[in-house]
Amino acid sequence: MHNSLPRSRVIASAFVVALGLAAILLGARAAPHEAHACAFDPLRPSTYEADRLRERYLFVLDAAATDQLYPESSYFGLPAVEVGPRGNRVSGPAAVPVEVLRSIGWVESTLTMGSRSTKFESIGPALVSFDCGHGIMQVTSGMTVPLGASGLPSSNQIAVATSDTHNVARGARILAAKWNDAPGLRPVAGRDTGGAPTLIENWYYATWSYNGFTGPGSKQSNHPLDPNLGWPRSEYRCNGTQSRTRYPYQELVYGCMANPAERDGQDLWPAVQATLPDFSQPQFFNAMRLGSFSFPYREMDIPTPQPAHRTVAPTVSAADRAALIGSPRLGIDSTSVAIQANGTPDQVTATIRVANPGTGVLSWSATASDGFLIVDPPAGSAVGSGIVCTAAGCPDTEITVTINPTLLPASRASGTITINSPNAPGTATIRVQVFADFEVAAPGTSRSP
């Protein structure tokens, strides 16, 4: 039995308590402006950010647009895209125009999976906006609350947040679903061309709907004749020199189709000068009349704006597809770690490295068995062979395990961290032993047994 408390132990104890207080204070400050909760709140997953020229992402977009990523999946595969005039729609091929899809990706995220702090060809914090938009396609649907068991993110949510292929595939599926909302829920563009989805101009309403099919005067209006949007408008140049404030969403997308982003003097995609509806023509103007904006929007059907442009379906070979998706495998560097809560700074945390001894991009999630274990990031990516990852720390991800001292059941406790992957087989379990030999107790600390 100790007669005196070592100064280092007192300081360590105070340090732990102060860390807890600091976490509370910082947590309060970091709260988003809007009262949103996202799938991974309050932590943020990490992800792999590909090359600066977006070559990988453009390739992923090609594959997603033609349903060559996860065609068997009801969540990530494309549905059959309906074709035909109102009243006679039939199922067509599962495809969306890649020109529209990549332009949406650029408008949403400038084709990045990671946050601004994440360098190209590295692993870092994922791009998660305050309205829970995740990744390249800023997927919001299904990402606002954890949907998995025990209040944790589901495997689909993990894939959307950490895997570029899943994120883009999901965005493509959402776009296709917006198209298929016509004619029951949305108007038809292309009433004179059989609603052909191969004509880019016929995606006008689906593009509008990707950001919200909002009416004139609403806070989030994308109505092209909204008095709050400047008129006339020059074309959106997609080069960062014009404010988005004056443009409806669909014109941002059309502007980026016509004016490709440029890197190192090269256009990132071929320019397509898709035609917007001409509102000086009664057939387009009447569709946008106030009285027409009424569910199910039958009066908003429009002919195809001319000249129309046919999508150029990209070719993605089986080998290319296999290279994109790869064959990830889950690997970890240890099966047991220890945390000395009142130890040196090196001892108060533990780290676990998640590796991908396979190929492609591995998505993973880490789940703690007990509330006193905190894993950060809660999900992430690890890249395998064939994927360029040049920054420090690549190609693995490091999980940091810390403890919440206020939830420690005793001065010695143990728990497990379970690592799963939505795109690789197997599960890894890491045993975590916690030592917190506090001899005295103060509010917020554990008691000695």
Place this chain on the structure above:
Amino acid sequence: MALQSRLRRLLRLVSASAALLALVALGAAFSVIVRSGQADPRPELAISDRPTLVFAEFGLNADEILIAPAEDPNDRTLIQTVPHASGWGLNPSPQLVNGRSAYTVLPAGVTPNRNSPAELWLLDVDTASATRLARDADLLAAPVLAQDGAVLAYRRTEGSGAQSLVRVDLETRTRRVLHTDGSSFGLFPVGFDDDGALLFTRLTPDGTDLLRVADGSAAELILHASDEIARDWSVAPDGDAVAFVAPLLQAERIVHQTQVIALGDQPSVEAPAASLSGEQYAPTWRRDGALAIGREATDTSGVGPIVVDGANLSPMAAPSSGFDVPLGWSVVGGYLAVRHFTGSGSQSAGEETLLVIGPAVSRVVVETTSELIFLGWIGA
């Protein structure tokens, strides 16, 4: 005893750590509040009485508010930098009033989306200072200032989805909801009439209505302005008339034409430029009651604005090609700022530049590599 003593020491240490953290947090919070409430006040500028253009140059993450003499709009002075969410520039009130402008802006750090709550700021050009007035504004709805610059109105969307028009007394900073509507497509503040009541429009499936609401009173309909979406509203300098454009079918085309509503006991609508065919843009009042109206270009030549002064229609200096959309007259009306488009009309607008049309048929382009946002004029 020794244990109790150690416990006291530990608790003192813990308390001291917590207090230190709390002090640091309070200091940081105070710093954030101070910095966000008052943007970078600068010493008062030596602004001449000459006509001076006030505008913002869009930047991806921050706009720069600049002033420049009308005679040489490229001789600019930076007076304020406005950080904003990436890609979303500020949205100013239509005109400066007594050196004041108001604008909505998405602050840096919020979701870069038109649906995010915007901040409302008041800019004082004389002191080159900006003050935040609210954090619940609708980004797309530009605020409007009263003729004396003492009051403004802005729009916000409530949690229910209803829209409210909010009056802000700039002297006391008090805010009061003037009108709330949850059944129409949207409300749009237009300006203030000569009695100080807020004029606003309301979009419904039946078209555009013009209404007024005085502080403490219920809103009243002035008239049904159009069965369609009427736009480009502006209030006459003395507050007794409003001008706007509304669509009509003309030679199998939809074109917008200027209309003027004389306010008063028996509001009446006139079309002062009905003799001019084709698309018209943004009727803009001069201090003497004349209107500048933009017109689309012809197939063969550029077209400048027309000035409607009573029964007289006088064309202003025309460009060699393209067309102009008026933005605002200098205070005594010697200069007109316009958006110049290189194309032929709404459907083919071409490139846009900010340009000043002055006396002696001069047209001076304000040089830039990015979008310019007109705020108004100061000086004579």
